[in-house]
Amino acid sequence: MSLAISELLRRSTLFGELSPTELEALARAAELREFARDEVIFAMFEPADGLYVLTGGRVKVCISTSEGKELIIATLGPGQFFGEMALLDDEPRSASVVAQLPTTAYRIHRSDFDRLVEAHPSIARKLMRELSLRLRRANAQMESLATLDVIGRLARYLIDLARQHGQVIGNAWVAVRRPTHQDIANSIGTTRETVTRLMSDLEQRGLVVNEGKMSYLREEVLQREGE
Ligand code: CMP
Numbered sequence: 001m002s003l004a005i006s007e008l009l010r011r012s013t014l015f016g017e018l019s020p021t022e023l024e025a026l027a028r029a030a031e032l033r034e035f036a037r038d039e040v041i042f043a044m045f046e047p048a049d050g051l052y053v054l055t056g057g058r059v060k061v062c063i064s065t066s067e068g069k070e071l072i073i074a075t076l077g078p079g080q081f082f083g084e085m086a087l088l089d090d091e092p093r094s095a096s097v098v099a100q101l102p103t104t105a106y107r108i109h110r111s112d113f114d115r116l117v118e119a120h121p122s123i124a125r126k127l128m129r130e131l132s133l134r135l136r137r138a139n140a141q142m143e144s145l146a147t148l149d150v151i152g153r154l155a156r157y158l159i160d161l162a163r164q165h166g167q168v169i170g171n172a173w174v175a176v177r178r179p180t181h182q183d184i185a186n187s188i189g190t191t192r193e194t195v196t197r198l199m200s201d202l203e204q205r206g207l208v209v210n211e212g213k214m215s216y217l218r219e220e221v222l223q224r225e226g227e
Pocket of ligand 1: 074
């Protein structure tokens with residue numbers, strides 16, 4: 001059992017360079033948590049209990065606006081982690097994290113996380129690298145909200161989603177499990193009805209193909225955009 005866990009942790013963004021013995025120790029301390037779709041993993045402003053490493057599914061990171069609406073600031077998938085900010089700055093949770101699909105994650109207790117970061121400069125470096133990447137994405141999202149119209153934001157959202165969570169399938173297409181239209185609307189600052197209408201526009205223009213719960217984008221579109 002713990003061997004399988006240590007292999008999953010080794011494949012994560014943070015812990016890839018730990019030795020097999022260290023991974024084994026971490027695996028013994030990690031606690032497997034399973035979440036149903038739409039289940040709240042933790043809420044904004046709660047005190048922090050630990051760091052979560054995703055092994056399956058997908059989560060959304062969200063904050064509530066002053067009007068009580070949900071704003072989705074990021075989605076994270078297998079291999080990625082969340083819950084590090086409150087551990088690093090000793091503040092309450094900066095956002096809520098909710099399962100967007102059925103999700104599994106290992107929870108690593110705060111004291112184990114602190115010990116690992118202190119003992120392994122490689123983990124601290126990877127943390128900083130990932131925080132920089134997230135800041136870059138947040139900057140890009142700010143730019144997108146300030147400068148693009150809604151269809152532009154939707155197109156960019158789908159491209160980013162496919163880049164981050166998609167899988168290349170045959171014939172140079174990338175497949176990605178599509179969030180609900182409400183979740184897409186909450187990510188790009190519009191309404192569900194507008195997403196439904198504009199999604200048809202994008203399909204007619206041939207940018208995206210939607211079939212069941214999946215969306216398909218051409219690989220070349222992903223490579224071209226944002227260069
Ligand atoms: P924490 O503040 O402990 O709890 C909420 C988590 O959401 C946070 O740690 C990060 O892991 C994650 N998070 C917050 N803001 C972002 C963001 N802009 N991009 C990606 N993840 C984020």
